[in-house]
Amino acid sequence: MTNNYQALLIFCLCVSAAFAQTDCQKARLTNLLAGKTKPIGVNLGSWFVLESWMSPLPWSQNGCSASQNPGSYMLEQCLKSKGVRQSVMNNHWNTFITEADFSKMSANGVNFVRLPVGWWNIYDAQGGVATAKLNNSVSPVDYQSGALTYIDKAFAWGAKYGIGILLCMHAAPGSQGGTDNSSPPDASGKYYWDAYQNNQDATVDAISLYAQRYANSPALWGIALLNEPRGSLNSLTRYYLNAYAAIRKYVSTKAIVLNPRIVPFESASESVWTSFMQGSQYTNVWFDLHLYSCFGGPADKNNSADAINYVKNDRVSQIQAYRKAQPNKKLLIGEWAGANNFGDNNLVGFVNAQMNAFANADGWSFWSWQGSGGGWNLQSMLNAGINRNQFSQC
Template sequence: MKSKSLKLRGVNLGSWLLLEKWMVPSLFEGLAATDETTWCAELGSAAPEKLRHHWNTFVTRDDFAWLAERGINAVRIPVGHWIFGPGYPYHPKYGSERQPFVTGGIDVLDRAMEWAREFGLHVVLDLHAAPGCQNGFDNGGILGVCEWHTQPDYLAHTLDVLERLAQRYCNHPALHAIEALNEPRWDVPTDYLKAFYLQAYARIRKHCPTDRVAVVFHDGFRSFREYLGFMQAPEYENVIFDLHRYQCFDRAEIDMDIYGHIRKAAGEWKQEADDIITELNLPAICGEWSLGLDLRVVSLWAEGPFNHALEYMDDFQQNVATRGYAAAQLATFEKYLGWFFWSYKTETTPAWCFRDSVERGWLPSSFR
């Protein structure tokens, strides 16, 4: 039996089984594509070889070993609704190809689960992209489209995928939790979202017992207080609340100096953590956070201005500021059941790359 109170100190394995252009720009070079859906549709028959090479090289067994050596005890693995291959509903963004996604991702996930078992890492399987896209972000599979909540077949397929994940890995010792859906957008109706979470819980619980596997739900970019009284014991067991915290998307935050960023992380976010712990009656994790303060590198289509807190500092000052911001966030997120840095690896953005951040001394060298 896994401890429900295990402190999770983890990283996300982003842009591995679900592409994000800003994290792996080399894969998108020369293409009009903005997300995995349009990448597969545009490349067509050339997509499988390219993507399978990425799967085999971007994250490897050595990376799991490196994380375990540093005392990281968990990974959150984002997957798309197409992880099991064809059978998903059609979307107009697919173009003439009814089933454009490259097959074989499930074999890579099987391998990842075995590496996690080998190195004693706990896995949170995270459904990161739903049919029709749940948020309009590239990480939801289709940039600029948010239609997941508009069609019954999108909902049905989402639940089927969650159940298949639960069925496949229910007895796997590395499985710690399944997250029903990543970052459904603020304008998805709360009642619809809650009803979905209850259905997702039921599907996962058909296969995964409460003493071994947690069910995680994201706040959907709304106050935790909208979930007071939701999914409570004894009817619902081993449920975890997930929130994501960044300071580089909102204009007021972008305009802050580094002292404002640190103050927010150690003050406002700390108060929020205290309130959640006091009021929600569910354990919580910060499922995504980073050291990123520069909007330009994250959102390749964002509109400027691209001012940020570090831009006029020399290298020494940038390193001091980044370490301070990292420490302020860790001090707060340690109050929760756990946290997951976004992300393990990027091609171009060290403040979003856990490995770079550790090697540069911005994050601790050991998390034991």
């Protein structure tokens, strides 16, 4: 099956699904894609790039240690050794996020999802990474195939329920962060993506194939080039330039989203980023900042009053500083949550304060829709009574 035929098939699937839209859902998606409304939504974390703290069952039910097998690749190796890899992964993809979740998101006014994927998922179209003809040699390549069917469904459901999708390269060859959310090839905590040009070029290949496959989907809002990278700035900026050029061959106007480095934390106001991708040849480029209050630093307070004051003052000032430094690039707060270390019961007030502050950006997506609890789960927060005035109700 050719890539062009695959793209046509996905387009037809999404269009047929879209016929079930209500007028409000159709208008909501149209306005989002036209830039008339802000992307306000949620991440679908741990669906395709698994994190044990969010979706522990594939580990715990199969005798796999999360510390010894962090992330998707290491989990799959453990499952393979027990002869259950395909069945466990298929069950996870089929149940962790379903059409009912898209329906519920839509009913709650979500107009946007950030969809984390792994570089390897796109090669299901070629029978899996191990049998695909890769332009750049990478290791490892022994991934379970089957997820791409569900990524296709996500785009179809997005079209059906009026939800735009930001496809995010969350896990690149060799791991760009060494943490479980980048599917490391071992349990060392090391990251290998930035040190090897073939890993970077293989990421360009994969994201180009994603762009080809979903270019004509009515739900595609944009493509995020790499989640929370660490390491060499030279490797990262080179990759961003090459990935931008590759995607623009197939996706001419949709948003292209950049993460600055997560360690050391960068706000995109640094000179390397204020001078990056300037000029009329770069269009609809966004930066994505991840602003948490539970991982140390000045935002991590021991009581909700101080945490809320920090959000109201410092977070707003940070967004204003970004706008001054980056007048030509929009800002997405791509990850944030109510998770905290203050331990009192004002979680709703804390989440509301963050939503109010992040309204000063050009859009936001909460981490996450499914998995974990407390301040990490948007469904729980909606049930707890957070303010819904930014959501696009139908």
